[in-house]
Amino acid sequence: MKKKRFLIIFGIFFVLFLSLFYLLKTKRSEIFDYDISENYHYKFNTRNTTKLNLIENKLLIPDNLGKGTTAFIKVNIKSTFLGKIFSPNIELISKSAKVIDYFEFGGSGDRYLNISSLLQEEAKQIELKSNFLEIQNATVELIHFSKSIPTESKILIISPHPDDAEIAAFGLYSKFPNSFILTITAGENGLMHYNEIFPDSIQHYLKKGQIRTINSISIPLMAGLKHDHILNLGYFDGTLKEMFDRDPHPVFSQILKTDSIGIFRNLNFSSLKDSLTGRSNWSSLVQNIQLVLDFFQPDIIVSPHPQMDSHPDHQFSTLATIEAIRNAGLNKGELFLYSNHHVKTEFFPFGKTGGTLSLPPNYDDDYHFHSVYSHALSEEDQMEKVLALDAMNDLRPNTQWRYWHKLLHWTYQNIKVSIKGQQNTYFRRAIRSNELFFVVPIQELNDETPFEKTLTPNRVILE
Template identity: 45%
Template sequence: MKRKRLVVALITLLLMFTALFVYRYANYRNNIYYYDTQVDYDYEFKESNLIILDYLDNSVTIPEDIGEGFTAFLKVTVQATFKGKWSTPSVEISNGDKSVLEYFEDGAKGFRYLNISNLLTEGETRLNFSANSLRINNQDAELIYFKNEPLDDKRILVIGTHPDDAEIAAYGIYSQYSNVFVLNIKSGESGPFKYDEVYTDSILHYRKKGQLRTWNSISVPLLGGVHHDSILNFAYYSNLEKMYKKKSQEFPATFTKATDINVYRKQNFSFLKDSITGSSNWEDMVKNLQIIVSHVKPDVIVTPYPALDAHKEHQYTTIALMEALKADSISEGELYLYSNHYIINEHYPYGNSGGTMPLPPNFSNAIYFKRIYSHPLGLNRQKDKLFALEAMHDLRPDTEWRFGEQALRKAFQTAKTEMFNGDNSYFKRALRSNELFFVVPIADIYDADVVEKLITEIPDPAW
């Protein structure tokens, strides 16, 4: 009788644990995917090349005239298996000893665009596919491809709103080419009260945070080989949206209430530091952007895509840039637009670090671009990018891990997040085998309809 009761109790506990796991996992799914994962991705490629290929027996052959120097996507229909509804499905795509791994949403079904850019070689390319928790049946597949513009001889301006934005989006680009300028707009003093174990005074805390992050933004590009004169932080400390709405008004620091714009700006050591003038207002920020653009004379400007990046300050960074370009009637060159906080889903890209940065979920044909550029990151450059992110104080664990009982609580919270909410850190989302950019000619920003598309947030899917 006792044994029977024990068995019943164990079975009851097992059922309760299973029910709890299913409930928490369902919440996890709802917290990650704000859309139906069984709906087709929908992109309109107006100026791309497109051919139909036979996807047969888990392989496809790419024509010999589409090789290195192209960005290419293979549009196929996928369907997650039963296991793939509960664990992240993926496909490994290989070409000889080269391979990439692309991840999908749990339960993915419908059209998806596989990023095969890193695998293209001179001559005919045969790609083999090995799916995990996913089915890709024999079908006609669309190959969409764009000719890349070589960047070796281009002047490149990389703009990040906050310290770490340039690294997350474009460390691979700025660490590879010699003629690069890295500009940050803000000091980064705002955000969570992260170092409360060290500072009880919030003013002192945020002042130190701004100092550290400004220094990070100036020093980390040195790891990528950027010349010290080609690194600058404007060190604005107030809210960019407020500055935009009252363009001539001077705003104090949001958290420290400082009014001296040089409180963080004085940390710059580029010879251009004395060219940056004015106070904490929108009009002066636009003028300072004009100064940098005039100095760099960029062929390529890497900057956030306002309609695709959910962070308001990222949006207003590029709005300010467009004002500066128009003020000087600049129309040559291209914008390489990125999103560090994808508007539909902050967890994009899915899966583990090292996987590809694929085309993001999109269902409305609302994304404006002339072409797409996938910049490859080899394994060594991915490792370098890892340490560049590690050098950013705001991306590290906060200071509670240094204190016994708090460290234990932090470890428990981390394990809980891994089990039920998923790791959403930049070390998982940004460390990929490529960086992805939507390319728009600067000349297009003189078209009011185009600007409307660039700055109007794409609609949330109404599923």
């Protein structure tokens, strides 16, 4: 009798195990809407590339590479069977440090390993330890860029929404106290994050916009920025493309049904707030960005990459910045371009918190950039970035935890997301051992850019 009961219980657990195993194997490979077996493709200048031999999973690094170098190793990988269930990854190990590069569940083909953080330790040999994948090539390609940022550099961060600056570049701007955070919108749209407190949608989204605007103004203070170098322009979330298309006509908030940007702009305390002009239209946006450019005169402007980032507000924030750069007559410095919503997948970067941020999925030569800059984050830097993101109300769990039945539902949803491998919170994606930027010289912006040709091929100015 006991044996029979044991066999029944064993059978039940075995069926549950097989069901979970099948679910993991199938669902985790379905979250990507592109062919994960294709080669990533980037076209680099041959003077920035070198062939290296991978001998017993070890690479000897050339002597001319060291601190201040951004470098990638191009390898060809093939996920094992277990790599469809667990995140395939390669540990990169030097004498004094280690980083981990993660890939798609079941991913195969040419991929890029970011070894930049190891070069900060002047590594001469790097060991590659594969987990849930196999490296297919014995000869690999090293791609490298020399770039260091002088400590006195003035860095302007363009943040389309409250929290974008922190997600993309908190580690960077916290090391350069002479930085300026310019947030474009109040970020009032999105989920009803506080619907248990404010059932009225107008009241809810007004309060949400106010809270997020205050977040954007206060959190950079944690990194030591001057209060005069923090500004939110107060434009409406999700409207930048419409502002571009309808210029010079003002655009209404999608939810609040008002065109008065003063309801959020008035929360600023920078001395520049009294110089802000205009209404919720494109010309006003460009003029106000130019105001900041004229005041701050940045050496580096950090902004979303219009071709790599899928969010229209991110794309058009950068287009407005480019227009303002031309109007201001800037011809020196560089654009550092980032992506918080990659066009190929919202799950990039892959893998766990603390992994490296490397080159994202790409299958053509359309992405425009001249070089790449990887900014290393120590473990302490990453902890500080966690605190910065945690201080952003919109990135934290909503107020459902106050009600036990809603807490149970929230727990169930998180377990389901974890099983499917669909965890794409910014605490997983943004807390990495580096921050990554694609670099374009500002002097190139005198002519029409590939960004404008892609996004605004036939613009018509309304009368």
